[in-house]
Amino acid sequence: MKNLSCLILVLFLFVSSSLAATPSNPPIYQSFLQCFSNQTGTTPDKLCDVVLPQSSASFAPTLRAYIRNARFNTSTSPKPLIVIAARSESHVQATVLCTKSLNFQLKTRSGGHDYDGVSYISNRPFFVLDMSNLRNITVDMSDDGGSAWVGAGATLGEVYYNIWQKSKTHGTHGFPAGVCPTVGVGGHISGGGYGNMIRKYGLSVDYVTDAKIVDVKGRILDRKSMGEDLFWAIGGGGGSSFGVILSFKIKLVPVPPRVTVFRVEKTLEENALDMVHKWQFVAPKTSPDLFMRLMMQPVTRNGTQTVRASVVALFLGKQSDLLSLVSKEFPELGLKTENCTEMTWIQSVMWWANSDNATAIKPEILLDRDPDSASFLKRKSDYVETEISKQGLEFLFKKLMEAGKLGLVFNPYGGRMSQVATTKTPFPHRNRLFKVQHSINWKDAGTEADSSFMAKTRSFYSYMAPFVTKNPRHTYLNYRDLDIGINTHGPNSYREAEVYGRKYFGENFDRLVKVKTAVDPENFFRDEQSIPTMPSTM
Numbered sequence: 001m002k003n004l005s006c007l008i009l010v011l012f013l014f015v016s017s018s019l020a021a022t023p024s025n026p027p028i029y030q031s032f033l034q035c036f037s038n039q040t041g042t043t044p045d046k047l048c049d050v051v052l053p054q055s056s057a058s059f060a061p062t063l064r065a066y067i068r069n070a071r072f073n074t075s076t077s078p079k080p081l082i083v084i085a086a087r088s089e090s091h092v093q094a095t096v097l098c099t100k101s102l103n104f105q106l107k108t109r110s111g112g113h114d115y116d117g118v119s120y121i122s123n124r125p126f127f128v129l130d131m132s133n134l135r136n137i138t139v140d141m142s143d144d145g146g147s148a149w150v151g152a153g154a155t156l157g158e159v160y161y162n163i164w165q166k167s168k169t170h171g172t173h174g175f176p177a178g179v180c181p182t183v184g185v186g187g188h189i190s191g192g193g194y195g196n197m198i199r200k201y202g203l204s205v206d207y208v209t210d211a212k213i214v215d216v217k218g219r220i221l222d223r224k225s226m227g228e229d230l231f232w233a234i235g236g237g238g239g240s241s242f243g244v245i246l247s248f249k250i251k252l253v254p255v256p257p258r259v260t261v262f263r264v265e266k267t268l269e270e271n272a273l274d275m276v277h278k279w280q281f282v283a284p285k286t287s288p289d290l291f292m293r294l295m296m297q298p299v300t301r302n303g304t305q306t307v308r309a310s311v312v313a314l315f316l317g318k319q320s321d322l323l324s325l326v327s328k329e330f331p332e333l334g335l336k337t338e339n340c341t342e343m344t345w346i347q348s349v350m351w352w353a354n355s356d357n358a359t360a361i362k363p364e365i366l367l368d369r370d371p372d373s374a375s376f377l378k379r380k381s382d383y384v385e386t387e388i389s390k391q392g393l394e395f396l397f398k399k400l401m402e403a404g405k406l407g408l409v410f411n412p413y414g415g416r417m418s419q420v421a422t423t424k425t426p427f428p429h430r431n432r433l434f435k436v437q438h439s440i441n442w443k444d445a446g447t448e449a450d451s452s453f454m455a456k457t458r459s460f461y462s463y464m465a466p467f468v469t470k471n472p473r474h475t476y477l478n479y480r481d482l483d484i485g486i487n488t489h490g491p492n493s494y495r496e497a498e499v500y501g502r503k504y505f506g507e508n509f510d511r512l513v514k515v516k517t518a519v520d521p522e523n524f525f526r527d528e529q530s531i532p533t534m535p536s537t538m
Contacts, residue, residue, distance in 0.1 A: 028081055029053040032098050032127075036084075039094035039218075050091060052083040059083055063120070065371040066112030066132055066184075071450060072121050073374060080107070080120070080128040087133045089212075089220060092244050095129050097218040100524050107527065108244050110152045111184020115379040116480045118527050119187065119240070129244065131186055132369075136247075139166035146173045146252035147209065150185050152245045157181025157353070157366035163252060164346040164363055173252040174345050176201040179352040181366050189248050190239035191478035192427040196291045196314040196352060199415030201253050205235040205425050210249035213239070216520045220246065233515040233531075237426035237505065238477055241512075241531040242519055255345040260315040260322045261352070262340045264333055265308055267301055271332070272309040273393060278332040279311065279410070280387040284433045286329055288415030289316040297407035298400050307397045314348055376450065378457045380438040381479040382468035383429050384410075392467055399463045403456045409437040428506030429474055436468065437479060458483065472502045486528045493523075497532035504529075 033051050037044050052059045062083050067073045081104070084095045099106040105126040109119040120128050131153035139148040139162050146167060150159055156177050167173040176197040178188055193204025201207070210223045211234060221243075223231045230242060239245040266272040276294065283292045292313040299308045311333060315322040319340045326335045343351065343359050350365060351358035388396070400406060412434045422428045429435070438461060442453050461483075465473070475481055485500035487493055494513070501509040509531075516523075517534040 028102065028104075031102060032082055035098035035101060036091075036094045039097055040090050050085055050087060052085060054079065054081065058085070061372070062130060063128065066109055066130065067117070067120060067372075068112045068182075068374050069115060069117055070374040070376045070445070071378075072117035074445070078121055078123060078126075080122075080126050082127045084127060084129045085133060086129060086131060089134075089214070089246055092129065092131075092134075092214045092246060093218045093220065095127070096214055096216065096244060096524075099127050100216070105526070106524075108186075108240050109184075110186030110245075111155060111182060111188070113180070113183045114187060114480050115377070116482045116528075118480055118482070118529065122527070131184070131244075134246065137162040139163060139252075141167055141170040141173075141252075144251065145254075146170065147249060148175075148252065149247055149249050151247045152184070152186030152239075154185045155181060155369060156183045156185065156188065157349075157368070159185060160346065160349050161363055161366040167252065172255050172257055172345055174255040174349075175204070175250060175252055176207065177204045179349075181349070181353050181368075182370050185248065186239060186245045188478065189250075190234050190236070190245055192236040192425070192476070193478070194411070196293070197253070197255075197316070198417060199291050199412065200288045200316060202416040202420055202430075203236070203425065203427060204250075205427065206420065207251040207253065208235055208248050209251055211235075212246040213243040214246060215243045216522070216524050229511075229515045230519055233426060233512055235425045236477075237508070237512045237515075237531065240527060241516055241525055243525060256316055257344065258318060258342050259345050259348050260317065260319045260340050260342050261313060261348050262315075262322075262335060263310060263312050264335060264339055265310045266334075267299070267306045267308050268397065269301070269306060272296075272307060273390060273397070275311070275332045275334075276309050276393055277388075277390050278330060280384075280433065282330045283410075283412035284414035286414075287325060290314075290322070290325065292412060294410040294412075295407060296397070296400065296410075298404060305401050307400055312352075314352070318342065375441045375443060376445070376453070377439075377441045378454055379440075379479050380457060380461050380481050380483065381476045382436040382438070382461075382464055383432040383474045383476075384434050384436060384468055385432050387433065388467045396463065396467070399460055403440075403460050405440055405442065405453070406456060406460050407439045409439060411435045411437070422506070423508060423511075426505050426508045426512055427477075428508050429476070432469070432474075435476060436464070438464070472506075474506065475503045477504045480529070482528055487526070487530065487532065489523065489526055494532045494535040497530070500529050501531065 033044050062085050086092050105124050108129045110131045134151040135154040136151045177193050178195045189204045213221050266275050279294050292311050295310045319342050346363050347358045413432050417430045422430050440457050487496045512531045516531040523533050
């Protein structure tokens, strides 16, 4: 019945389009489907679950499944003309070649966590290549202490689960990547990738040893055939500027059989100011085994508005060693035995994903992709290289309470991060003290709520300016922020890109431009913040 319905849809679209169009201007879907069919050697009636026009019953569910920001899931949000739900590498190759032949923009989406929707939104006619079905994970514990080939459409939760499953008899292993299990591998790793083992092991891209990519000519290239320049570029420069990432080969890292997690919260009335101030001097400099994330947000206690500061931590070791370390270096935290929980590393992954009963539930929860779920949100980011004074923190706390809903997240660097050259990968921020995430979520739909919360976010961003890096004001690529600049891909494309490019990549922007010019000289792989080609006058 499904194949019959599919055949009817294809015939209807072909017949109706032939009546409505001249031979010199064939309809978009018909032209794309015929090209796709020719490239893959598959008859059109077999592609109804792959090539999805807006009239397909699968179009909306497929598009919505991995939209992770409700701001871009409204009736007025721009929609792609076609969604390609790729199920094989040949589908990706055909998508690139056929989209290019029709001169449309291609957006590639793995997990859909691009904060500003760049992987599935455009103001120009566009197609979306959905990679969520290309999620194969192959773990090989006999390869150099453990490695894995991971499809771009896999989620971090699926990666962690498979590593846990396969490394049980080889000593516990993990991978240094993000704490949100539904994030897609393709975007996360190609943008740098980090998580709560960043101080011990560095970035996710530091453990990528090979990759497969479809280039602008539709070729599948691995590290050897793409060359070291392109391999370098997709390891932190964002894959979507250079091609379509199919998969990464990652090296696994050892983790202890038992780790310790804790959460400590204090309000301003409980000396949160002293704790936050001291955190800046301890968190980036303490043992690399300890990662302490600091979160701050306005709350109301007993009818009075205040700021709550929470330290959430992972320690790669036993509780007793953690307590000894923190009591010496960070007494302002007031860490107690009852705050701490020892568990396995895979349980800590679930704990960080907000599973309070992480020691009781099964790791299979990490396989839940939680599709078609999103809140309205905006994120921005900053980097701090000099500790903020208590006076400065008091000012920021005041502005947080005025904003009423905004939160800040401080992520400490140091440890392994500061031991790696800033040019080894496109990610240039390794020597900073910590990264700041500006975070706001809301539930109310509509332009009025959107305008209000966006204005609050931008206002607070201006208040943060004196305390963060300058000229340029650096930001993290995976915390996508279109406020810092957009490329219109006109005659000033390079200059427009340089504005946001220097903020994301610093001095590495120049090498990224050279790679882009070499591998995609006609700038097919482009978006609102892609790497530009070199202008002819330079």
